[in-house]
Amino acid sequence: MTNASRLTRLICAIALTVAAGLSATAFAQDWPTKTVTIVVPWPPGGPSDIAARPVAKALTEKLGQSFVIDNRGGGGGNIGSAAVAGSAPDGNTLLITSSAPIVINPSLYKKMAFDPAKDLAPITNLLRVPLVLVAHPSVPANNLKELIALIKAQQGKFQYASSGNGTPQHMTSELFKTVAKVDMIHVPYKGSAPATQDVLGGHVPIMFDSMIAILPHIKAGKVKPIAVTSAARVPQFPDIPTFAESGLPGFESYAWYGFFAPAGTPKDVIAKLNRETLATMKQPGFQKILADTGSDFVGDTPEKFGAFIKAEAAKWSKVVKDSGATVD
Numbered sequence: 244m245t246n247a248s249r250l251t252r253l254i255c256a257i258a259l260t261v262a263a264g265l266s267a268t269a270f271a272q273d274w275p276t277k278t279v280t281i282v283v284p285w286p287p288g289g290p291s292d293i294a295a296r297p298v299a300k301a302l303t304e305k306l307g308q309s310f311v312i313d314n315r316g317g318g319g320g321n322i323g324s325a326a327v328a329g330s331a332p333d334g335n336t337l338l339i340t341s342s343a344p345i346v347i348n349p350s351l352y353k354k355m356a357f358d359p360a361k362d363l364a365p366i367t368n369l370l371r372v373p374l375v376l377v378a379h380p381s382v383p384a385n386n387l388k389e390l391i392a393l394i395k396a397q398q399g400k401f402q403y404a405s406s407g408n409g410t411p412q413h414m415t416s417e418l419f420k421t422v423a424k425v426d427m428i429h430v431p432y433k434g435s436a437p438a439t440q441d442v443l444g445g446h447v448p449i450m451f452d453s454m455i456a457i458l459p460h461i462k463a464g465k466v467k468p469i470a471v472t473s474a475a476r477v478p479q480f481p482d483i484p485t486f487a488e489s490g491l492p493g494f495e496s497y498a499w500y501g502f503f504a505p506a507g508t509p510k511d512v513i514a515k516l517n518r519e520t521l522a523t524m525k526q527p528g529f530q531k532i533l534a535d536t537g538s539d540f541v542g543d544t545p546e547k548f549g550a551f552i553k554a555e556a557a558k559w560s561k562v563v564k565d566s567g568a569t570v571d
Contacts, residue, residue: 274334274512275308281337284323284344286316286434289406290456293532294369294500295339301523302516316433319409319570320344321356328357332507337516338363341453342499343410346556350563351409351570360556365548366502366516368541369524370533372453373473374415374496375483377466379445387470387489390449391423399426404442404450406435408570411498412451414559415472417566419451422494442466453498454479455536472496477537499541499555501548513545 281299283291292312299310315323324344330336345359357363376387384390394401405413408431420427430447432438435456441447443465454477460466461480468483474495476485486494502520504513521542523529533540543551562568 274515275306277335278309278311279335279337280311280313281339282313282315282323282327284315284320284338284340285406286436287314288436289434290372290453290498291339291341291500293455293536297529297532298339298369298502298520298523301526302519305519305523319348319352319407321348321352324359324363325356327503327505328359328362330505332505332509334504334508334512334516336505337366338503339369339500340503341411342501342555343407345501345503346552347411347414347559347563348409349556350560351568360553362506363503364506364508364513365545365552366504366513367520367545368543368548368551369500369502369520370455370536370538371497371499371541372455372536372538373471373477374412374451374453374498375457375461375471376419376449376451376469377442377457377461378449378469379442380464380467381445382448382467384469385467387484387486387491390469391425394425394427400428401425402428402430402447404430404432404438404447406438406452407431407433411496412438412453414562414566414568415451415496417568418496418562419494421566422491453536455532455538458535473537479535479537501552517545
């Protein structure tokens with residue numbers, strides 16, 4: 244091959260690269276050109292909805308196309324998440340979910356229809372919410388010490404509800420079993436809302452739930468809070484002690500809710516979504532959600548959110564291993 248031929252090929256390659264870059268930029272500038280679906284892989288009314296719906300509303304207003312919520316519950320969040328992971332990376336199908344299918348389920352399930360680390364692109368974290376251990380008012384325990392004694396007295400017959408296998412609520416309960424050295428029967432549901440309803444009805448005595456979901460029921464006196472999983476007390480409920488204060492030092496857990504796109508989605512689209520979502524999170528409406536749920540502002544760059552996810556996956560993998568929890 245002559246030097247002239249090599250030069251010609253090099254010029255063509257550079258031209259194609261520039262053209263591809265310009266094409267991607269033009270695509271991001273025009274996007275979205277039709278309705279965008281945000282899949283929430285949980286039933287309606289759960290905590291992921293509380294984060295997703297104001298984001299969808301704001302993006303609809305800012306970007307001039309409808310962003311609609313599609314609740315696809317089941318499989319511990321795996322079904323809806325897999326649907327997004329397998330979607331075209333064109334920015335028209337997105338995901339808002341709790342941490343379960345992203346950093347817990349890969350360790351809990353022997354087979355997954357998708358690999359969160361490879362098949363999903365992080366956009367930003369939305370919320371980081373402490374969990375609260377609550378009991379039905381009929382439960383004869385008013386603090387953690389009394390509850391642990393009650394559970395031990397039932398010798399493995401005591402039940403707890405969760406929003407589904409592999410959810411932060413489930414794994415936090417398993418962590419509690421290990422640390423407190425108690426034995427309980429897991430009663431999983433297809434989301435936070437149905438689990439909460441059965442606790443409210445007295446069908447299951449206790450559950451861990453995110454502050455974002457259980458807050459109205461605590462305020463209404465329909466459940467009694469036992470302890471909160473954050474490092475410090477939640478300002479909205481200064482009377483609820485932490486687990487550390489209640490006799491289990493080092494016990495700390497959060498449910499977080501993140502925004503994702505299929506892997507391969509153009510970086511300019513990811514950047515656009517990140518920019519508009521962070522702007523939304525700084526508005527008074529979303530700031531109130533942060534305050535009401537005990538969450539700090541956790542909006543971040545896609546890169547830093549990705550690093551956070553990697554650390555979370557390592558943490559929960561250890562919890563799954565130590566507890567022996569499985570769903571297969």
